[in-house]
Amino acid sequence: MMETREKLIEEQLSGAIQLVERVRAAERDAHSYRFECSEVWKQAGRIGAMVRSVIRIVTSTPFLYERPIRRVVVEVCRTLERALALVRKCKHRSVLRRVVTIINAADFRKVFSLLEASVGDMKWLLSVVDADGGNGVGGIGVAIAPIASNDPILSWVWSYIASVQMGQLPYRIEAANCLVSIAQDNDRNKRIIAQEGGVPPLLKLMKESASPDAQIAATTALLHLADVQERVRLIADELGVPIIVHVLRNSPMRVQTVVANLVARMAELDPFSQEEFAREHVVRPLVTLLSFEIVMNENDPKMSIHSLVQINKEVGESSRVNAKLHLNSSSSMNEEGSGRGGRHNKDRENEKPEVKIKLKTSCAEALRMLARGNVSNSKRITETKGLLCLAKLIEKEKGDLQFNCLMTIMEITAIAEYNAELRRAVFKINSPAAKAVVSQLVRLIEEVDSTLLQIPAIRALGSLARTFSARETHIICALVAQLSHWDHDVAMEAAIALGKFACQENYLNAEHSESIIKFGGVTPLMKLMRVNEQTRLHGLILLCHLAIHSGNSESLEQARVLTILEGVQHTMMAQHPDLRELVLQATFLLRMYHNGALGEGQPYVP
The missing domain is CATH 1.20.120 (Four Helix Bundle (Hemerythrin (Met), subunit A))
Structure with missing residues (x-):
C-alpha cells in the first residue's frame, strides 16, 4: 500500500x-x-x-x-x-x-x-x-506557504507533522509540542491536525523513541486530539492501542502518567477502544502500577494461582503483539521483569511521592473508564487483585485517588448487578476482596461527611444488594440512616439502594424489608416523599416494596402508609405508567392487612 x-x-x-x-x-x-x-x-x-x-x-x-x-x-x-x-x-x-x-x-x-x-x-x-537540509525539517518559526496564506494554521500543521515524522529527535519533540500548543487553541485546529495525517507520526514517535520527553510530547498531543469519539476511533484504527499499551508497560513513571490519561480518555469516549484495550490486556499493567507499594494480604491460594496463570497467559499475548510491532520482545515481554521495564521499576523507588500519587490517580481513572459498562474489562480487574488494591487505596488515600478508586468499584458493581456470572464469581460472602470492598463502602457512608464519596458508595452497595445474606443487617442499617441525610440527593440514593434490597428480584426481599422497617426506615422515608418529585418517586417505589413484602407491619399502619399511597397513586400512575401494577398491588395488600381480611392464599386482583 x-x-x-x-x-x-x-x-x-x-x-x-x-x-x-x-x-x-x-x-x-x-x-x-x-x-x-x-x-x-x-x-x-x-x-x-x-x-x-x-x-x-x-x-x-x-x-x-x-x-x-x-x-x-x-x-x-x-x-x-x-x-x-x-x-x-x-x-x-x-x-x-x-x-x-x-x-x-x-x-x-x-x-x-x-x-x-x-x-x-x-x-x-x-x-x-x-531532512538533510540542516534546518531540522520545519520547526519553530517556519515560513507560511503561499498556498496556505489564507489559512496559516494549515501551513504550520504541515510543517510540524513533517518534522514529527522525518526530523531529528530534538526537532520531533519541538514539533510535537507545537502541535500541542495549536491543538489547545480550538477544536478546528484539532480537526485539521487529524485530517492532515497527524496521528500516525505521533504514534510512531511514541513507539520508536527512547526519550521520555519525546514520548510525553507525542502522548500529550494525542491526548488533546482524543476529545471526541471520531478522533479516538482514528487513533485506534491506526493501530494505536497496542502501541499505547506497550509504552504504558515499558516507560518511566512520568510517561506512564500521561499514557494512562490517554487510556482513560479513549476508553471514556469510545466503546470500540474499550474492547481493543481489553484485547491488549491493558488492565494488568494498570493494576500493577496502582498497587505499587501496597502489600496484598489476601489469604486466598486459589486467586493467587489464578493470578499466576493469567500473568503467563498475558505475557504470551504481549510477545505476539510486540512481534507484530517489530519491538524488542526480550525487553518488553514481562511488564514486571527485565530490560527497560525492570530499570523503570527500580527507578520508581527514587521517584517523588507526588509523582507516584499522580500516576496512581491516572491509573485509577483509566480503570474506571475501562470498567464503565464493559463486562470484559470489569472481569479482568477482578481477576487480578484489583478489587483488594482499590479497597486498600480507598482506606489509605484521600482526594482524587480515593475518588477514582471508589468510582472504579462503583462501575464494576454496576456491571455485577446485571451480570450474574461476575456477581457470583467475585462478590462471594467468603471472598476477602469482596469483604474489603464492602467494609470500605460502609465506612464511607457512615464516617465520611462528603456527598461526593457517599453517593457512589451507596450506589455500589445497592448494586450488590442480591449478594448479601439476611444476616448482614449492618449494611441495611447504614443505608437506612442515610434516609435522614441533610442532603436530599444522598437520601434519595439510599432509597434507591434499599429498593434493590426489597424488590421482587431479590430473593431475600421479605427479610430485607423487615430489616428496613426494624431499623426505622419508614418515618424518614415518609418525610423524603415530601421533598420533591424525584425523591417522591423513589420513596414511593420503596414504600410499595415494603408494603408488598411486610404489609402486616405495625410501623406501616402507624405511619399511615396506605393513606399516602392512596393520595398519590393516581398522580404517580399517570406520570409513571410502568409503576401501575406495583402501586395497585401494594395498595391492595395494605387494605387487606389493615382491614384484617387477608385470608390464607387469597390472590391479588388488581
Whole structure:
C-alpha cells in the first residue's frame, strides 16, 4: 500500500515536469510577447528544478509525509497549465490571429503572480521535506506557504507533522509540542491536525523513541486530539492501542502518567477502544502500577494461582503483539521483569511521592473508564487483585485517588448487578476482596461527611444488594440512616439502594424489608416523599416494596402508609405508567392487612 501511494506521488511530480517541458517548447515557438514568454519560461524552469529535487527526496525517503506534497503539486500543475495556455497564444504569426486571440500585459502579470506563488510554495515544500537540509525539517518559526496564506494554521500543521515524522529527535519533540500548543487553541485546529495525517507520526514517535520527553510530547498531543469519539476511533484504527499499551508497560513513571490519561480518555469516549484495550490486556499493567507499594494480604491460594496463570497467559499475548510491532520482545515481554521495564521499576523507588500519587490517580481513572459498562474489562480487574488494591487505596488515600478508586468499584458493581456470572464469581460472602470492598463502602457512608464519596458508595452497595445474606443487617442499617441525610440527593440514593434490597428480584426481599422497617426506615422515608418529585418517586417505589413484602407491619399502619399511597397513586400512575401494577398491588395488600381480611392464599386482583 505504501508503494502504491509513493508511485502516485511520483506520477503527480512527473506530470509537473512534463508541463514544464511543454512550457519550454511553447516559449520557443512564440512569435509575439517574446520577452514576457521568456520570463514565463524562467519561472517555470525554476519550478521544474525544485520539482526534480522533490522527486529525489521522495525516492530516497522511506517514511515520507505526503499531504503537503500532494496539495502543492496539484496547485503548481494548475499554474503551469495556465502559463502554458498563455504562451501558446503567442505562437501565431498572422496579425489577424493575434487580434482575434486577445492578449495583453495584464494576462502576463496574473501568470507571473501565480508562478511566483508556486515558486514560493516549492521553496517552502523543500524546506519541509528535505531532512538533510540542516534546518531540522520545519520547526519553530517556519515560513507560511503561499498556498496556505489564507489559512496559516494549515501551513504550520504541515510543517510540524513533517518534522514529527522525518526530523531529528530534538526537532520531533519541538514539533510535537507545537502541535500541542495549536491543538489547545480550538477544536478546528484539532480537526485539521487529524485530517492532515497527524496521528500516525505521533504514534510512531511514541513507539520508536527512547526519550521520555519525546514520548510525553507525542502522548500529550494525542491526548488533546482524543476529545471526541471520531478522533479516538482514528487513533485506534491506526493501530494505536497496542502501541499505547506497550509504552504504558515499558516507560518511566512520568510517561506512564500521561499514557494512562490517554487510556482513560479513549476508553471514556469510545466503546470500540474499550474492547481493543481489553484485547491488549491493558488492565494488568494498570493494576500493577496502582498497587505499587501496597502489600496484598489476601489469604486466598486459589486467586493467587489464578493470578499466576493469567500473568503467563498475558505475557504470551504481549510477545505476539510486540512481534507484530517489530519491538524488542526480550525487553518488553514481562511488564514486571527485565530490560527497560525492570530499570523503570527500580527507578520508581527514587521517584517523588507526588509523582507516584499522580500516576496512581491516572491509573485509577483509566480503570474506571475501562470498567464503565464493559463486562470484559470489569472481569479482568477482578481477576487480578484489583478489587483488594482499590479497597486498600480507598482506606489509605484521600482526594482524587480515593475518588477514582471508589468510582472504579462503583462501575464494576454496576456491571455485577446485571451480570450474574461476575456477581457470583467475585462478590462471594467468603471472598476477602469482596469483604474489603464492602467494609470500605460502609465506612464511607457512615464516617465520611462528603456527598461526593457517599453517593457512589451507596450506589455500589445497592448494586450488590442480591449478594448479601439476611444476616448482614449492618449494611441495611447504614443505608437506612442515610434516609435522614441533610442532603436530599444522598437520601434519595439510599432509597434507591434499599429498593434493590426489597424488590421482587431479590430473593431475600421479605427479610430485607423487615430489616428496613426494624431499623426505622419508614418515618424518614415518609418525610423524603415530601421533598420533591424525584425523591417522591423513589420513596414511593420503596414504600410499595415494603408494603408488598411486610404489609402486616405495625410501623406501616402507624405511619399511615396506605393513606399516602392512596393520595398519590393516581398522580404517580399517570406520570409513571410502568409503576401501575406495583402501586395497585401494594395498595391492595395494605387494605387487606389493615382491614384484617387477608385470608390464607387469597390472590391479588388488581
